[in-house]
Amino acid sequence: MAAIRFEDVVKRYGEVVALDGVDLTIETGRCHCLLGANGSGKTTLLRLLLGLTRPTTGTIDRPDGTIGCSFQTPTFYPDLTVTENLDVFGAMAPPPDEAWRADLIDVLGLERVATRPAGALSGGWQKKLDLALAFLKRPTIAVLDEPLDDLDDPSKRRLRRFLAEYPDEDHGLLIATHHVTDFEDTLDHLTVLDHGRVVSDGPIEDGPAAHRRYLDLIEAELTPSANE
């Protein structure tokens, strides 16, 4: 079982503290949900995890395996077709086999737009291509930022089924979202971030439903200031 470990990670942007002493472990075998309001530090945490920025202090240990990512803003070559994008990024980090790539295309329904330039696709199709690129190499940990944004309901259902089956001994998921209800049936570990700090971190089966737990935490955070 592989794990990504954050140890006392602090990230500052000038005077702004985006993450403040974060300790966190993200393991294979589970669907880990990262929850928090706008500005809570989710995106900063994901960027640190992906190696796109460096912590001000603290350490981040990544597993030997691979990390795949889907960004909040879909990221691909807009002038290439869907198939060409899959080919280009598949060449950088090859899929385990052709069957895996074919499954992904099927789950996300990309066959219909395979020959169209990616930049000309609607937001939903662009999101599906971005997700396909995240899973293309069947990464050890797939990091997904708001994966259901812009998807229609049938696509959401298919993707949720796919996500529920993805975690196993060698693979895991980290999903950053505002909409925890979308993943209540899928997630088994919840981390709540607030103002750059981890205010809750634990397996979901040990407590109330994720959404309820999140709301309770946020309410608890807000109550003292409301009384002041």
Place this chain on the structure above:
Amino acid sequence: MALGSLFAREARWVRHNAGVLVLVLLVLPSLFAVSTVAFQQVIPRDTPIAVVPESESVSEDEIDAVTGVAAFFSRPHDYESRDVAERALAREEVYAIFVVPHGLFDEEASVEIEMIVEEEMVPYEQPSLAIASILSGQLRGTFPAETTVERTAIGEDRTLSEFLVSVGTILLTMVYAFVYLPRVVADEERVFQRIRVESSLWRLLAAKYAVFVPLMLVPVLAFHGIASYLDFQVDLLAPGAIAATLLTFLSLSAIALGVMFLTRFATVGRMVNATLLFGTLAFSNLVYPAGFFSPMRRNIARLSPIHYAGIVHRGTALKGNTAALYADRYLLLAGFTLASVAFLVASVIVYQRRA
């Protein structure tokens, strides 16, 4: 939407982009205005020339006297022998050689000063004729001897078109380096995050250069094909000329990409690159010999590696000289390229750290 609302939006845009606007509308025009001081006259008065004795019998006073007169329209340098001066002429360290004979101070003598120029330096042809004529007049009144100036053109006769084909290759390469490649990389900025996760920006840049450096041979081939069709006597496929073209592209594109990474691919980066392009065009003296327009331009050109890229390109493609004649110039270009690549590397590191 009312005009007032749109105007308010423009006012906010000005406020948000105040720094860039100051750079684009104030600093750059000011730099342009300041740069005009480098253009002082249209008659070449500061072109480097060589003054050499015809024989051992020529006295130091005679050399000094000719050097003094020549200083009115050029920047003379004394050379010990004609061979050394001709090598300097081929390398464009000087653009004319004045061979001084003995007898300038002898009232009974009739002496002829030989002025040697290169046929291939087409833009210097007319100025050199004028200089020969002016010098003849000045010398006649200066020395006791009957003195004339005989202009000799060595090398192969070339047309202005042939000369400009060589210059055009370097100029177009500069445009590709400062405009085209940065634009192509800027278009890919939106995938940088995924590239950094799946691969790296270093590999992306390496791949870009692996494609674009060979692609730079396509315009060279096009130039060469047209030149051959027009029966121009210029060999743009000479290895030395290709090396100069590619080193120019590598060095300038590395600088241009470095600017883009430092400015995080903002519009201001394109403006800076456009300024660098025009600055390099204006101050590298690719068309006119160093010393045209002002001493300041000569000094600036002599500091520009692209000035030497133009010289070695002309030397190998137009004059048919061997690349070995310009070995030190190639070393300079290679060093400049390494420094430019180091700047690009530092810019990418800063870009990634500030992400």
